[in-house]
Amino acid sequence: MNRVPLEKKVLSENDRIAAELRKRFHEKGLLCLNLISSPGSGKTALLEKTLEALPKSERVAVLTGDIQTENDAARLRRFGFPVKQITTGGTCHLDARMIERHLADWRLDEIDLLIFENVGNLVCPSSYDLGEAAKVVLLSVTEGEDKPLKYPSIFFKSELLVITKTDLLPYVPFDIDKAEENARRVHPGMEIIRTSSTKGTGLNDWLGWLERGKSTATARAGTLP
Amino acid sequence: MHELSIAQSVLHTVEAEATRHPGAKPTKVGLRIGELSAIDPDALQFSFEALTHETELEGLQLEIEVCPRRHRCLDCGTEFNIRDFDFRCTGCQSTRNECISGDQIEIAYLDLEEHEPSTA
Numbered sequence: 408m409n410r411v412p413l414e415k416k417v418l419s420e421n422d423r424i425a426a427e428l429r430k431r432f433h434e435k436g437l438l439c440l441n442l443i444s445s446p447g448s449g450k451t452a453l454l455e456k457t458l459e460a461l462p463k464s465e466r467v468a469v470l471t472g473d474i475q476t477e478n479d480a481a482r483l484r485r486f487g488f489p490v491k492q493i494t495t496g497g498t499c500h501l502d503a504r505m506i507e508r509h510l511a512d513w514r515l516d517e518i519d520l521l522i523f524e525n526v527g528n529l530v531c532p533s534s535y536d537l538g539e540a541a542k543v544v545l546l547s548v549t550e551g552e553d554k555p556l557k558y559p560s561i562f563f564k565s566e567l568l569v570i571t572k573t574d575l576l577p578y579v580p581f582d583i584d585k586a587e588e589n590a591r592r593v594h595p596g597m598e599i600i601r602t603s604s605t606k607g608t609g610l611n612d613w614l615g616w617l618e619r620g621k622s623t624a625t626a627r628a629g630t631l632p
Numbered sequence: 633m634h635e636l637s638i639a640q641s642v643l644h645t646v647e648a649e650a651t652r653h654p655g656a657k658p659t660k661v662g663l664r665i666g667e668l669s670a671i672d673p674d675a676l677q678f679s680f681e682a683l684t685h686e687t688e689l690e691g692l693q694l695e696i697e698v699c700p701r702r703h704r705c706l707d708c709g710t711e712f713n714i715r716d717f718d719f720r721c722t723g724c725q726s727t728r729n730e731c732i733s734g735d736q737i738e739i740a741y742l743d744l745e746e747h748e749p750s751t752a
Contacts, residue, residue, distance in 0.1 A: 409656065409744045411649060417641050417663070417737040499634055531634040533670045534737065559717070560670045560735070592717045595727055 421535055424503035428538025431515060436628025438621045439521045441501075441537050443561055444545035445554075446527030449571040451479045452604040453545065453613070454524060458486035460614060466517060470509055471524040472501040479524065489513065500531035503538060520621055529554070533561040540624060541566035548572050548579055552586035559593040567598045567616060574603040635672060639679035642739060643689065649742050656744040660693040668701050668735040701734030 416422060432439045442450050454469060461467060468489040471479045480492035491513075493505050501523060515521075523539065525532040533542075544565035546554055549572060555562040562568065568590050570583060583601065590597050600616060602609035642661060650658050665671050673696045680694045700713040710723030711732065719727050 408659070409653075409746065411653070411742045411744060413645065413649065413739045413742055415645055415739045417638055417645075417739060420641075498637075530670045534634065534735075556717070558670075560668045563668060563731070564735075595719050 418534065418536075421503045424507055425536035425538040428503060428506060428510075429540075432521070432538060432540065432624075433627065434629055435515045435518070436625045437515060437518050437521055438617070438624035439523070439537075439539045440617075440620070441523045441525060441532070441539035441542045442545065443525045443529065443532045443542055443565065444527060444547075444571075445529050445550060448527070448545045448547040448550065449604055450524050450527070450545055451482055453569065453571060453602065454483055454522065455486070456604045456607065456610055457613070457617070458483060458488055460610060461486075461488075463487060466519040467522070468513060468518045468520075469522045469524060470501075470506065472505070472526045474498070474526060489518075495526060499526055499528045500535050501525050501537060502535045506537050519625070520617065529558040529561050533558075533564055541620065543567045543569060545569045545571050546586065546590075548575050548581040548583065548586075550581075552582050553589060555586070555589040555593045562590055562593045562597070565594070565597075567600065569613065570599065570601045572603060572605070573601050573608055574606045635675040636679040636683075638671060638737060639676055639683050642680070642694075643683055645739055646689065646692065646742060650744070653744050655747050657747060658689065658692055658742055659745045660695055660743040662695045662697065662740040662742075664697050664699050664736050664738045664740050666699045666701070666734040666736040668731075669737050671737060673698060697740070699734060699736060702732050703729040704732045705729045 444450050469483055470491050470493055472493045472495060473479055474495055474497055477492045480490050483490040491509050493509055523537055542565040544561050587599050600609050600612045602613060646658050646661055665673060677694055684690050684692055702711060702713050704711045705721035705723060705726055706728040707726040708724040710721050712722040721729060
């Protein structure tokens with residue numbers, strides 16, 4: 408019997424493409440974010456509010472992933488910014504090759520903020536690097552406050568937690584302080600923003616976070632990633 | 633449920649490696665899966681068996697080593713495993729540390745069996 412050491416990353420092809428994408432984003436000084444949550448946590452609603460609030464001069468673009476339908480892209484296109492739907496046809500996550508393919512006809516030097524809305528899923532998207540500068544995880548108050556403990560990988564790998572649907576807090580047994588404590592147990596020091604897309608609560612905190620991220624990305628343009 | 637595509641990718645690597653060793657039969661492939669990798673070892677094992685069923689690779693064993701989440705203390709340099717989300721350094725109790733291992737999905741090795749020359 409002969410043992411051959413391979414020492415190969417299973418997702419090395421994905422990681423290679425993601426690294427190329429990250430390098431391109433970095434050179435252009437654009438901020439790229441990867442939004443991840445369970446289905447129905449309010450990723451599209453948050454993006455609708457975001458695009459509605461941004462000045463028309465803002466150079467923002469969105470790639471939105473779903474297993475089927477163009478519904479989310481249709482919802483987001485109403486605001487006049489470039490939006491493209493990625494339908495994965497069954498795959499439970501976006502991967503770097505899908506991103507590369509869908510970005511092919513966009514001019515990256517005309518974009519300052521590029522947002523990927525991942526397929527609703529807290530597990531699989533955490534394994535696939537898309538070249539983003541940061542992952543953002545969303546958790547709605549209609550879910551369990553122990554989700555960060557049940558899905559530690561994505562909460563650890565995300566830079567920011569956005570708690571959504573806080574307008575429903577009076578009607579659900581969700582302990583928001585406990586949820587934040589759980590998130591910081593998995594990811595000490597994690598940044599957290601509380602929002603309600605319906606009421607507009609916390610939207611300014613979120614827009615401020617985006618603005619700071621964009622400034623950092625612009626300042627770093629052209630330097631080594 | 634992305635274990636199926638992970639299993640597919642492992643098999644591509646096995647097939648590519650096997651062509652470099654003509655006449656040898658792959659018998660076992662070893663993976664290292666970090667506990668932060670969001671991979672379920674049972675689902676991966678199941679996908680692997682389903683994909684190799686009735687193929688040339690039928691019977692190829694999959695050995696999965698689950699790797700703990702490991703951090704390095706930024707204050708004293710101690711490396712320690714994280715258990716039950718306790719981030720305190722086992723050396724100096726500091727909570728300033730960085731993750732150095734635990735989200736890997738790696739193929740460690742492939743075992744090959746040389747075919748015995750036919751004696752018929």
